[in-house]
Amino acid sequence: MAIEKASLRLQEATVIVNQGTAEERIILDHVSLTVHQGEFVTVLGSNGAGKSTLFNVIAGTLPLTSGHIYLGGQEVTHLNEIERTKILARIFQDPKLGTAPRMTVAENLLLAQRRGKKRRLRDRGLTEAKRQTLRELTKTMGNGLSDRLDVATGALSGGQRQALSFLMATQVRPEVMLLDEHTAALDPKTSAQLMALTDEHIRREHLTALMITHNLADALEYGNRLLVLANGQIAQDFKDSDKANLSVADLLAYFERY
Numbered sequence: 001m002a003i004e005k006a007s008l009r010l011q012e013a014t015v016i017v018n019q020g021t022a023e024e025r026i027i028l029d030h031v032s033l034t035v036h037q038g039e040f041v042t043v044l045g046s047n048g049a050g051k052s053t054l055f056n057v058i059a060g061t062l063p064l065t066s067g068h069i070y071l072g073g074q075e076v077t078h079l080n081e082i083e084r085t086k087i088l089a090r091i092f093q094d095p096k097l098g099t100a101p102r103m104t105v106a107e108n109l110l111l112a113q114r115r116g117k118k119r120r121l122r123d124r125g126l127t128e129a130k131r132q133t134l135r136e137l138t139k140t141m142g143n144g145l146s147d148r149l150d151v152a153t154g155a156l157s158g159g160q161r162q163a164l165s166f167l168m169a170t171q172v173r174p175e176v177m178l179l180d181e182h183t184a185a186l187d188p189k190t191s192a193q194l195m196a197l198t199d200e201h202i203r204r205e206h207l208t209a210l211m212i213t214h215n216l217a218d219a220l221e222y223g224n225r226l227l228v229l230a231n232g233q234i235a236q237d238f239k240d241s242d243k244a245n246l247s248v249a250d251l252l253a254y255f256e257r258y
């Protein structure tokens with residue numbers, strides 16, 4: 001696999017909460033990490049290991065206490081969440097979080113296509129040509145979404161809604177895609193289907209992605225790199241053939257250790 005420029009770089013990224021009180025704790029502990037364009041990194045760790053904290057600092061929802069973050073070569077340490085959405089996409093576990101419930105599937109997609117762009121005073125709306133493009137796009141999900149373009153997303157199934165969140169996240173090519181247990185709330189079949197689509201899309205578009213999961217089999221099957229977090233630090237970083245040679249038993253042993 002061709003590895004190119006760094007898409008994401010964390011330099012001594014540290015978050016200390018409740019500073020100056022008896023509750024003071026380091027929840028992200030001097031984490032340095034470089035993820036290159038095209039890498040697909042699965043992120044494992046016990047509850048409280050710091051996985052969401054890592055995603056929160058990358059997305060800008062939690063400020064660093066010290067250290068630096070770069071996305072696509074640009075320092076974003078002091079950019080807020082909204083400013084970072086131009087270069088970053090995040091999909092959550094909860095299907096309700098990614099889409100506007102009262103807007104239709106088509107409206108959500110059109111909105112996603114304008115991510116990071118200035119609002120136009122007059123939008124020509126949904127032309128038949130645009131509708132056909134959206135139909136083709138949603139057909140790739142293979143779950144009936146293409147027949148529901150005019151349905152409010154609040155009325156979709158969880159799987160359809162999550163597939164829509166995924167499509168929305170990829171409408172404007174993100175520098176980095178954060179997948180936050182995005183298939184965990186779905187039934188096994190729907191989850192496996194979305195996981196396969198996610199993987200296919202990431203490979204085809206040569207996207208850079210990080211995916212938190214508690215599913216050890218998924219963590220092994222997908223991606224070219226696997227991080228194990230523990231106590232706010234990167235405890236293990238397996239790349240390419242090292243990752244390919246890992247087994248579920250190996251991973252369980254690492255969990256025992258931390």
Ligand SMILES: Nc1ncnc2c1ncn2[C@@H]1O[C@H](COP(=O)(O)OP(=O)(O)OP(=O)(O)O)[C@@H](O)[C@H]1O
Pocket residue numbers: 017018027045046047048049050051052053054
């Ligand atoms: N804003 C905050 N203020 C105080 N403590 C926090 C804050 N955010 C996270 N923590 C603590 O930091 C630790 C790491 O939390 P984090 O949510 O990153 O873990 P996680 O690996 O995502 O766990 P899980 O698998 O349960 O989602 C936890 O002990 C959590 O309680």
